[in-house]
Amino acid sequence: MDLCDIQQIKALLSRHGFHFSKSMGQNFLVEDWVPRDIAEASGASPSCGVLEVGPGIGPLTQELSRRAGRVVSVELDRSLLPILSETMAGRENVEIVPGDILKTDLAALTAEKFPGLTPLACANLPYNITSPAITALIQAGVFAAITVMIQREVALRICARPGTPDYGAFSVFCQYHTAPELLFEVPPSCFIPAPKVTSAVLRMTPRPAPAEVDDEAHFFRVVRAAFAQRRKTLANSLTSSLSGLYTKEDIQEAIRICGLAPDVRGERLGIPEVAAPATARRAPPQ
Incomplete structure (x- = not known):
């Protein structure tokens, strides 16, 4: 099944009686180059275990599974679980975990699911949890890289330099813990339903703190x-x-x-x- 083909997506969702939830910030991809390029940018390889947040119907999950040794996707919306059972059927290295990423012990989950593998995080993050989700992924302190698709305005804020209008406390938090890099933008036309804003893919690589801080x-x-x-x-x-x-x-x-x-x-x-x-x-x- 082509998980980015709009007609196949509509048929899949109709078959399962699925309806988009605005409160969960659900927007599904309809351009196959997007999940492919995100998965490639994540650095996933057979020696890596990838934690994904909010897989939706699974187009990014699918691409990650082709590259990584193991993929664990945390999905909050239980109405998507039977859909994912269908779309991920036969992918032995994929596990769907029902749950709320903001209430999950990410370090413990990673240690349990990825023994012997290098942990990565990769996600098309729901817009309504962008900042807290990124904060949780960074504070887990276990990921060799965090690659996420988020609102462009938030990506610009994370990467902003001192003295610019976008620079703020969240910029400092992200840059203190990681070296963020904006990789590419994704227009609204790549989603169903189309969001009102442009998205961007951001990779954050943990690094030593750029300043000596004892507290x-x-x-x-x-x-x-x-x-x-x-x-x-x-x-x-x-x-x-x-x-x-x-x-x-x-x-x-x-x-x-x-x-x-x-x-x-x-x-x-x-x-x-x-x-x-x-x-x-x-x-x-x-």
């Missing part, structure tokens, strides 16, 4: 504070958001110690520059 929780607290009020200076943003931890004088002194301009804004700082004041003045014990 990551505190560092990201400072990051969120720095971007909470973009029009304010870094000193004023931190003062507003961290008033229970520091005085304004503490924050101004930390910024001065780090050699930053008094009127610098958080959106202009790279990761090492954000890390400097976070390290200079640590939060007092609670």
